[in-house]
Amino acid sequence: MKWLLIGGLMLVPPLVRAQNSLDPAAQQAIDKIFSEYGHAGKPALAVAAIKGGKLVFQKVVGQANLEYKVPATADTRFHVNAQAWEFVAFAILNLEDQGKLSLSDDVRTYLPEVPDFGKKISINHLLSSTDGLYSYSGINALTGSRSKEVDQVGKIPDYIKHQKRLNFAPGEVFSVRGDTRFVLLKKIVEVVSGQSFEAYSKAQIFDPLGMVNTIFLAAPNPSLENLATPYALDGSGKYQLSQGEGNAAGMMNLYSSLRDMTTWRQHVRSHKLASKLQSPLKLDNGAPIRGMAGVSIYGQQHFGQERGIPKTFQAGSFGGYTSVFFGFPGHDMTVITLGSGGGYNGRYGMNVAYQFLPGAFPEPETIDYTKIEGVKMSPAELQKYEGKFWNAKASVASVLHMKGNVLHYNRVGGAVHNELIPLSDTVFQMKVEGDDTLLLKFVEGKHGRQMHYSVTGSDPMVFESYRPATYSKSELAQFTGSYFSKELNTSYEFEENQGVLSARNLHAGSVSFEPVHADLFHGNKAFLSGVQFVRKNGVVTGFQVMVDGVRHLEFRKLRS
Structure with missing residues (x-):
């Protein structure tokens, strides 16, 4: 077999398969796993397991389209935004390996439109989600928008241009909701390579590996060829179309198939950047990032435990699409689960892993x-x-x-x-x-x-x-009124009703608040779960949003 090196990637032959070595009991257990998924009249579910670099299991069930009864295959495309993050990181690390950038570089070297906050934001800060920039999804939630703006080469989102203050000093805090960083990382790849990120990925990653069903798009495309139609169950238990709104978090729309994702995992495990992709992310003080959720390695996956053994994990969803990736580095095994039926589907892949790793898990599936x-x-x-x-x-x-x-x-x-x-x-x-x-x-x-x-x-x-602060109805009146954010061009109306403070926005909806401390309130919606009111000479003059992903964003109170 002839191998060809292109852009640092090895052109590989079709999927390398291993002989299925499952014993009858394990095979029966796997059959039971998928029999539980149900009849053919369900959306697509695709699962693959790779062990030692070889495909040891592949199963695709369900329909790519329920209306036309089109069966799903290993080449059916899904929206796979969870995996998009690794490709962005890979592109940056590949450019570093080629000497075209350094992770310690200031992002403003490549993107001068990013404001000068008085503290350097490095490329490494973006990769580690310690940059302090506003969250893309958080800003969308605050404004009540689901951005349909097409991602443009070289264009920095307006909310970053207008950001006045960082959420925190770069390198000092990890943000689980950091997603704007991927927009900037993509732009850096474009500036350095001279290509759009979509074109770069195709020429430098997908084409050399024969990943013909994998593509980055600037905006979602429901009409893409060979694409599974996304569904979600309604209240009556019937599947309804669920396309998702706007762009995926980070303005990334990656489409791929089970076959292509298997090819990628087979390739990247032995790539010269494999060790770096598995390396832990750290704060500037050298402390490793070990949060309960969010990324913790350069490959943009979470590193944790599964029944007592090390595990890497990444999951994402968009509309009715769900993708889940598990890795067991100590056993050189990866499991991929893609679906178009809404809801978490990772248990199918995990149960397959259990059968291929008998005796590997010292702890039970459920704590007794x-x-x-x-x-x-x-x-x-x-x-x-x-x-x-x-x-x-x-x-x-x-x-x-x-x-x-x-x-x-x-x-x-x-x-x-x-x-x-x-x-x-x-x-x-x-x-x-x-x-x-x-x-x-x-x-x-x-x-x-x-x-x-x-x-x-x-x-x-x-x-x-x-101990929650207490306010009477008359005392809550000092917080009522209209508030406006110049940075977002967005306003909220605060009201008091029967002793409860609430805020409403035409697009974002209504939020109810409970007091925590004096002038600090907890909201029942994640995007306004923390609101700190600001005073001048004892009079309320505004409030700051205080949530993970968007901190210190100021709304000023308008005169009535």
Whole structure:
């Protein structure tokens, strides 16, 4: 077989397959997994497993189009925005390897339209989601828009041009909602390569690998050839068309097939950049990024645990499309799941992985909480932990409360109440489905009790206990009125109704608020979950949005 090197990529032959070595019991288990998916009158579901660089499993079921009863195949295209992030990172790292840029370069070297915030934002800050720029999806939610603006070569989004202040100092904080960074990374590739990102990807990545069904588009294209139609279940249990609104987060629309994604995973595992793609992202102080969610390696995937062994993970959805990628680096295995039926579909791929890695997982699929040796605590002792807790970084409010004689956790306004098992007088384990270990650890901080929330070894999410500020109806009146953001050209109307403060925007809808501290309110919508009112001479003059992805964005109060 002749191999050809093009643009740093090895031109590979068709999929390399391995002989299926599953025993009858494992094969029967996999058959059962897909029989549970149901009859042929369902949207497409495509799963592949690669082990040791070879395709060991491939299964495609369902219809690419329900109306015309078109069966899905390994070459059916899906919207795969989760994988788009890795291709952007790969392009940047490939250009670095070629000596055409450095990760330490200031982004303004290539994109001078990015404002000078007085602190350098490097390419590495973009890759690690520590740049401090406003979130694309967060801004869209605040303005109530689902941008249909076509991504243009060299054009920086207006909201970045108008941003006055960074969310945080670059390199000091990780933002799980950072997605504007991909827009800028794409632009940097375009400036350095002299091509649109779509053209660069096609010429330097997709074509050399024979990925004929993979394409980046500036905007979604429902008419793309050989594309699975996206659906989602309605309230009556019937599938309805679900195209998704606007552009995918980060203005990236990647379409690909199961066959092409398999080709990519087979190729990249042995590429000279493979080690870098698997390397941990870090803050400027050298601390690795180990959040409960979000990216944690240069390949733009999350690194965590699955039943006691290391796992990489990336998932995304757009309309009815869902894509999930699992990797088990210790076993040289990757599982791909693509679908067009809405909802999370990763369990199909994960269950396939379980069958191909027998004995590899030291922990069960689901934690047996009856076997956890907790400590005995009286209701009176448990009641001492009741109260509300606030995470200022993400503007998340949680509450601990007694239900019967058992302590429970839930998000303020949430419907799910999770039982807490005391492991000691300061550590509790939360009862959840699955294999993740959720721990709450209580410590005394400078401003009172803190609750450290962690998931299977992640860095903790720190909550501070608080007693909600109280306001009468007349006192809430000082916060009512019209507020305008010059940066976004967007306004909100704040109102008081029966002792509750709320805000409404014609496009974004209505948000209700509860007080946290004086002048600080928690909203019931993620894009306004934290609002800090600003005063001058004791009079309310505006507010700042304080959420992960958009911080310090100011709205000024208009005179009535």
